[in-house]
Amino acid sequence: MKKILYIAIVMLISMANVQAQKTMKENAPYPKFDREAHRGGRGLMPENTIPGMKNTIDLGLETLEMDLHISADNKVFVSHDEYVNYLFSLTPDGKEIPKEDAKKYVLYKMPYAEIAKFDVGSKPYSKFPDQKKMKVSMPLLSDLIDEVQAYLKSTGKPQVFYNIETKSSAAGDGEVNPDPETFVKLMMNVLMEKKILPYVVIQSFDKRTIQIIHNKYPNVRTSWLVDNKKTTAENLADLGYTPFIYSPNFKMVTADVVKECHDKGIKVLPWTPNTKEDIDNLKAMGVDGVISDYPNLLK
Numbered sequence: 001m002k003k004i005l006y007i008a009i010v011m012l013i014s015m016a017n018v019q020a021q022k023t024m025k026e027n028a029p030y031p032k033f034d035r036e037a038h039r040g041g042r043g044l045m046p047e048n049t050i051p052g053m054k055n056t057i058d059l060g061l062e063t064l065e066m067d068l069h070i071s072a073d074n075k076v077f078v079s080h081d082e083y084v085n086y087l088f089s090l091t092p093d094g095k096e097i098p099k100e101d102a103k104k105y106v107l108y109k110m111p112y113a114e115i116a117k118f119d120v121g122s123k124p125y126s127k128f129p130d131q132k133k134m135k136v137s138m139p140l141l142s143d144l145i146d147e148v149q150a151y152l153k154s155t156g157k158p159q160v161f162y163n164i165e166t167k168s169s170a171a172g173d174g175e176v177n178p179d180p181e182t183f184v185k186l187m188m189n190v191l192m193e194k195k196i197l198p199y200v201v202i203q204s205f206d207k208r209t210i211q212i213i214h215n216k217y218p219n220v221r222t223s224w225l226v227d228n229k230k231t232t233a234e235n236l237a238d239l240g241y242t243p244f245i246y247s248p249n250f251k252m253v254t255a256d257v258v259k260e261c262h263d264k265g266i267k268v269l270p271w272t273p274n275t276k277e278d279i280d281n282l283k284a285m286g287v288d289g290v291i292s293d294y295p296n297l298l299k
Contacts, residue, residue, distance in 0.1 A: 026198060026219075027197075027198050027219065027221060028159070028161075028198040028199050030161075030221075030267070031062040031063070031161070031289065033062075033283075033288065033289055034062050034063050034161070034267075034269060034288060034289025034290075035061040035062050035063065035289060035290060035292075035295070035298040036061065036062070036063040036064070036065040036163055036269070036289060036290065036291040036292070036295075037052070037055075037056040037059070037061055037063075037064065037065060037291075037292070037293075037295035037298075038065050038271060038272050038291045038292055038293045039052070039065065039066065039067065039080060039293070040052025040053045040055070040056060040064065040065070040066060041055060041056055041059075041292075041293065041294065041295040041296075042128055042131065042293050043128050043130060043131065043274065043292075043293040043294040043295075043296075044128075044130060044131060044132060044294065044295065044296060045131060045132050046088070046120055046121030046131065046132070046133075046134065046136050047080065047088075047120075048066050048067055048078045048079055048080055048120075048138065048139075049078075049120065049121060049136045049137075049138075049139065050136070050139050050143070050144055050147045050148075051121075051132075051134060051136060053066070053144060053147075053148055054147070054148070054151050055295075056160075056295055057148070057151060057152065057155070057157050057160060059295050059296065059298075059299055060299065061160070061295050061298060062160060062161055062289075063160060063161040063162070063163050063201075063289075064148065064160055064161070064162050064163065065163040065165075065291055066078050066144070066162070066163070066164055066165065067079060067080040067164075067165045067167050068141060068164060068165065068166055068167060068183075068187060069082070069107050069108065069167050069177065070108060070177060070178050070182075070183060070186055071107065071108065071110060071111055071112040071115055072108060072109055072110055072111050073111045073112060074178075074182075074186055075111075075112035075140060076140065076141040076142070076186050076187055076190050077107075077112055077115060077138050077139060077140050077141060078138060078139050078140075078141055078144055079107060079115075079138045079167075080167065081107070082106065082107060082108070082167070082172065082176040082177070083102065083103050083104070083105050083106055083107060083176075084097065084104075084105035084107065084115075084118050084120075085120070086098070086099060086101065086102050087125060087126075087127070088120060088121075088123050088124075088125040089118050089119065089120045089123065090118065090119040090120075090122055090123050091118065091119075092114075092117035092118060092119075094119065094122075096123065105118070106175075106176060107176070108175070108176050108177055108178070112140065115137075115138055116137045116138065117137070118137065118138065119135050119136070119137065120136060120137060120138055121133060121134045121135060121136035122134065122135050122136075128293070141164075141187070141190050141191075142190050142193070142194065145162075145190075145194045145196060146194070148160070149194075149196070159199060160199070161199045161200070161201065162196060162199055162200045162201070163201045163203055163223065163291075164187070164191075164200060164201070164202055164203065165202075165203045165204055165225070166180075166183055166184070166187065166202065166203075166204045166206060166209040166210075168180060168183050168204070168206045168208075168209060169205070169206050170206070170208070180206065180208040180209045180212055181212060183209055184209055184212045184213060184216070187202075188213075188217065197219075197220060200220060200221065201221045201222065201223050201244065201245060202220060202221070202222050202223070203222070203223035203224075203225050203245070203247060204222075204223075204224075204225055205225045205226070205227070207224070207238065207239050207240075210222040210223070210224065210239075210243065211239070211240065211241070214241050214243075221244040221245070222243045222244055222245070223243060223244060223245035223246070223247045223269065224236070224239050224243045224245070224246055224247060225247045225248075225271075226246070226247070226248045226249070226252070227248065227249040227252070232246065232248075232257050232260050232261065233260070235248075236264075236266075242264060242265070242266060243266060244266070244267060245266065245267045245268070245269050245288075246261045246266050246267070246268055246269075247268075247269045247270065247271060247291070248268075248270055248271075249270065249271065249272075250270035250271060250272065250273040250278060250282060250290075252270070253268065253270045253282060253285060253287065254285065255285045255286065258285050258286045258287055259286075262286070267288035267289070268286075268287045268288050269287065269288055269289045269290070269291060270282055270287055270290060270291070271290075271291035271292075272291055272292055272293055273290060273292055274292055274293050274294050274297070275297070276297055279292065279297055279298065
């Protein structure tokens with residue numbers, strides 16, 4: 001009986017893995033030069049919002065770049081910060097958040113229904129004075145995908161890629177983010193349900209999440225985000241496998257870094273050059289794309 005039960009469990013796991021692979025399908029050809037609007041182009045639009053993503057599409061860029069967090073009720077939603085950001089957010093009743101309350105609203109400790117009540121687009125944001133203002137909330141990843149795919153269909157625009165960052169860290173486990181296994185499972189459930197994995201890259205500073213992706217979902221492309229004093233070789237050794245993309249702070253990029261990555265078959269996608277001069281310099285070095293807060297500079 002135990003042997004029969006063991007065989008049945010193994011068969012079920014195998015069938016689940018086969019189904020997951022079918023859901024992922026073959027990856028779509030990656031853009032020759034990938035232009036990405038950082039957080040939906042926060043230099044122009046409220047960051048990590050559906051209007052920002054639609055604006056990126058209207059500008060003709062290839063990829064939507066965004067960040068993910070998990071709510072207290074395990075909803076996967078789009079936001080960069082661990083807290084409701086007082087610099088550009090308003091409370092549900094339209095009031096500003098005092099600086100002393102900067103860490104009051106921990107997103108991971110709040111159900112999504114409460115998170116969705118905060119306005120992250122109406123308050124002027126001094127860091128990005130040209131940002132268009134509008135009342136808008138932090139969206140669920142599933143809603144963002146639905147809206148984007150419907151917008152592409154209605155406008156006849158070409159399919160875009162999704163560069164999705166897992167916002168987590170070992171220090172934040174259980175406090176501002178779930179453990180990496182849980183994070184990846186919740187995210188992948190959404191992405192597989194929406195059937196967009198051929199157009200997805202998962203990026204992170206938290207190597208644990210993309211290591212899980214690499215091991216459990218080897219067909220899914222990953223990007224290693226870095227911002228440190230280490231060499232490219234040291235960073236890649238730290239990751240422990242060869243990612244699809246190496247994504248450093250743009251100030252870390254040199255022609256030698258690009259060549260070193262290209263020799264290993266790795267694409268280089270720096271973030272966040274925000275001037276035409278910096279973008280042109282990176283192009284001259286041979287990078288494979290650019291992530292910028294100002295997508296209009298990439299047109």
